Amino acid sequence: MSTTAALPARALDTNPAVSIEHLSKRFGRTLAVDDLTLTVAPGEVFGFLGPNGAGKSTTIRMLLGLIRPTTGTALVFGDNANQVRTTHRHLAYVPADVALWPSLTGAEILQLLGRLGPGTDLRYLGELVDRFALDLNKLGKTYSTGNRQKVALVAAFATRAPLLVLDEPASGLDPLMEREFRRCVAEARDRGQTVFLSSHQLGEVEALCDRVAILRGGRLVEIATLAELRRLQRTEVEISYDGRPPALTDIDGVVSVEHLDDTRIRFTLSGPPAPALRALAEIAVTALSLREPTLEEIFLDYYGRAVR
Known part of the structure; x- marks a missing residue:
């Protein structure tokens, strides 16, 4: 050897x-x-x-x-x-x-x-x-x-x-x-x-x-x-806020808006974040979290079925 x-x-x-x-x-x-x-x-x-x-x-x-x-x-x-x-x-x-x-x-x-x-x-x-x-x-x-x-x-x-x-x-x-x-x-x-x-x-x-x-x-x-793969996918955003909720209707890149309760909203973001950030800047945001898709979620998105 x-x-x-x-x-x-x-x-x-x-x-x-x-x-x-x-x-x-x-x-x-x-x-x-x-x-x-x-x-x-x-x-x-x-x-x-x-x-x-x-x-x-x-x-x-x-x-x-x-x-x-x-x-x-x-x-x-x-x-x-x-x-x-x-x-x-x-x-x-x-x-x-x-x-x-x-x-x-x-x-x-x-x-x-x-x-x-x-x-x-x-x-x-x-x-x-x-x-x-x-x-x-x-x-x-x-x-x-x-x-x-x-x-x-x-x-x-x-x-x-x-x-x-x-x-x-x-x-x-x-x-x-x-x-x-x-x-x-x-x-x-x-x-x-x-x-x-x-x-x-x-x-x-x-x-x-x-x-x-x-x-x-x-x-x-x-x-x-x-x-790069993650940027092609949607990012999950969750915010907490005081007062009125953000106006996310018809905002470019924002889809699947879900009102969790009177102070929390979850939505998915596709593409550049600037339009959504401008909408969020208009309200009193108290917390914000982002979750990028995992490789498994990206893979599932391409195949459209469970991967074992």
């Missing part, structure tokens, strides 16, 4: 970490990914969201060069994803369902993965083993689902691969280990590594990601920072 404390030179390249252009994949009559275009910058934590069947895993398989696109291209630091021997020198991958060599111990598996990957920081590897409470003396076939996931995460985070591709990486982890996972993602970003994170856990994405792409039916619905 090699040891390195710095990222490979390609991490400092001017090429995007991931560049996907007009990518499509058809399985018979099923169009799994439809004309997908996106770019992920080096050093970015990029969230890739969508329910089952949205095309996330198919996109990742094309990005890894495991399947070829029907049309379009996927590039990893400027190299075509189909050039697997080249691109896999610059990435580490954690699948949603980890399979290990059944007759190897955890230590042997990590050693083998280290040899296959782009270089491993041995000191950090030891630290990660302790943080994830991983018993390396057990055979792979004896590991639980959560422990198999921890082996893959330790191996990936200990590398200095410029790109980490994580597909539902926290599945099977308990809350304490999920916290360690989030710490590791933050540390990877601090080192300049790029993280491409596909996840159903909206709280996880909200806590970690710089930008988020939302897929629906194989097509890109939206791509933006969390702040």
Whole structure:
């Protein structure tokens, strides 16, 4: 297992970490990914969201060069994803369902993965083993689902691969280990590594990601920072007041005005707040609270149904 404390030179390249252009994949009559275009910058934590069947895993398989696109291209630091021997020198991958060599111990598996990957920081590897409470003396076939996931995460985070591709990486982890996972993602970003994170856990994405792409039916619905996504959504405003209520009828951006009692009003605000603020300035406001939508609420707004 090699040891390195710095990222490979390609991490400092001017090429995007991931560049996907007009990518499509058809399985018979099923169009799994439809004309997908996106770019992920080096050093970015990029969230890739969508329910089952949205095309996330198919996109990742094309990005890894495991399947070829029907049309379009996927590039990893400027190299075509189909050039697997080249691109896999610059990435580490954690699948949603980890399979290990059944007759190897955890230590042997990590050693083998280290040899296959782009270089491993041995000191950090030891630290990660302790943080994830991983018993390396057990055979792979004896590991639980959560422990198999921890082996893959330790191996990936200990590398200095410029790109980490994580597909539902926290599945099977308990809350304490999920916290360690989030710490590791933050540390990877601090080192300049790029993280491409596909996840159903909206709280996880909200806590970690710089930008988020939302897929629906194989097509890109939206791509933006969390702040930009929230600005596209309505903000809930609640005020308390003395005396007469505010005149919010026909105010631009104000919808769903609800009189909670004689001194409180709740409404939703869409767009610039200036017109509503001018109306509120005309009365004696005693308290005001704003609540931005969560990522889950934004996601629900795009899909129009419960997301589990």
